[in-house]
Amino acid sequence: MRALPVGDSALLVEVSSGDEAQALHAELLRRRAEGLLTVREIVPAARTVLLDGLDDPVRLASELTASEVPPAPRREQAVVDIPVHYDGPDLADVAAHWRVGEREVARIHAETEFTVAFCGFAPGFGYLTGLPPRYDVPRRVTPRTAVPAGSVALAGAYTGVYPRSSPGGWQLIGRTESVLWDHARVPAALLSPGTRVRFVPVGCP
Amino acid sequence: MTDRALVVVRAGALSTVQDRGRPGHAHLGVPRSGALDIPAAALVNRLVGNAPEAAVLETTVNGCALRPRSTVTVAVGGAPCPVTVDGRPVAWGAPVRVPAGALLDVGTVVSGVRAYVAVSGGITVDPVLGSRSTDLLSGLGPAPLTNGTVLPLGNPMGLHAHVDVAPQPAPPAELVLRVTPGPRDDWFTPDAFRTFTSRTYRVSPASNRIGLRTEGPALGRALPGELPSEGMVLGAVQVPPDGRPVVFLADHPTTGGYPVIAVVRTQDLQAAAQAAPGTPVRFIKTRHH
DSSP: OEEEEETTTEEEEEOSSHHHHHHHHHHHHHHHHTTSOOOSEEEEOSSEEEEESOSOHHHHHHHHHTSOOOOOOOOOSOOEEEEEBOOOTTHHHHHHHHTSOHHHHHHHHHTOOEEEEEEOSSTTOEEEEOSOGGGOBOOOSSOEEEEOTTEEEEEBTEEEEOSSOEEEOSEEEEEOOOOSBOTTSSSSBSOOTTOEEEEEEOSOO | OOSSEEEEEEOOSSOEEESSOOTTOGGGTOOOOOOSSHHHHHHHHHHTTOOTTSOEEEOOSSOEEEEESSOEEEEEEESOOOEEETTEEEOSSSOEEEOTTOOEEEOOOSSSSOEEEEETTOBOOOOBTTBOOOOTTTOOSSOOOOTTOEEEBOOOOSOOOOOSOOOOOOOOSSEEEEEEEOSSGGGBOHHHHHHHHHSOEEEOTTOOSSEEEEESOOOOBSSOSOOOOEEOOTTEEEOOTTOOOEEEOTTOOSEESSOEEEEEOGGGHHHHHTOOTTOEEEEEEOOOO
16 A cells, blocks of 8 residues: 655555455545544545545555555445446447357346446446456447436446436446436435445346 | 526626535545635625625636626625726725616726626525535536526625725736645656756646646656546646646546646645736645645
């Protein structure tokens, strides 16, 4: 683990895997909930957790690097089910990458339990992990100028659902009617870091 | 329809509602947003008797024109600009009474970029995640003003300040930004860091509320490629593939994959908000403290 100062009031804690980043994130949330850590933002990402709004980042850096991060506790919270029509325009390309049939893509994807590793790109856009590395796929060579809201998509090791229409280069495998982001709802985001997710196929032929 | 409202007669190039923004939601992909020149927004609020976090208007270069439906006290600050009420010049940087139905015109800036307009009672559009700020990156908060927009106002809270003109820093003729190195300065060649902190850049016209873009010598990389996405802070100096530093401002993305060579001190971002395109920029290295 490395703890890199970011300006005068933030710390970027870097670990060597996504699993470690999720465990570190869970541990930092626990410390904050127990009043052991005062911080404005805890932002997990692929291999890092950013702590912003710290009084003394240097002291926290030495504290963190001197301690072991316990493995992420198994969350007791309910799994969020997202119903999906697996009929995306890139389903055939993904099937070719995976060397399976299109229906098999849907089956494999829907049988996987995902975890939201982190959010970014847009409010409520989660980067979900859970598929084994052999199912990594590249981004599209040419990004789309408009990906419809609710598109269920893959890129690299991640699955994501577009909260609103936006440009995007991910491979679209399906679509959902679930509302990923509604600022009038509490909570506004359906998915937040650490949320467990299952995609449930609907309307299968 | 309430009398406590403002009608936008001339929206200007880009005028938005801004307060202190919505920090605390970065883990959901929500930018902090908020006024770029926070001290200017706080000052004009104080001049009209508002709390410092009340929502104000942030204009860009050519101001805006507003017609209140009830008599209000306003104050214009930030970038210096001519201010008129029904065509008659009134004070900039001081409380001004605008009668119901009169036309307040905030003119084109003399220098700087962004003027701030506070109105007694504050602008009370519905907050989103605790803030009324327009976030141009993610589209949260009210849309930028258009001609005809009607903005609700709150009830005046306190007495306005009794001052002739409140002192405000002049927009910078040269923008000096103090930076602390890292977290990814090791992704650049030692030469690149020396270039970054010794050469002069200029503010690019492509700058916006997301970032202050610069023109100048490209910074060479010691490591190729992109980082896995990582969290970004206000003031982060990100270096995209073209090698020109970008200073992240209030509407910056919460995560990014281009390396951050250094971070600008928060106190220096007020000047960055007022640095017009073409302004020389120097980055000065300071130590972590």
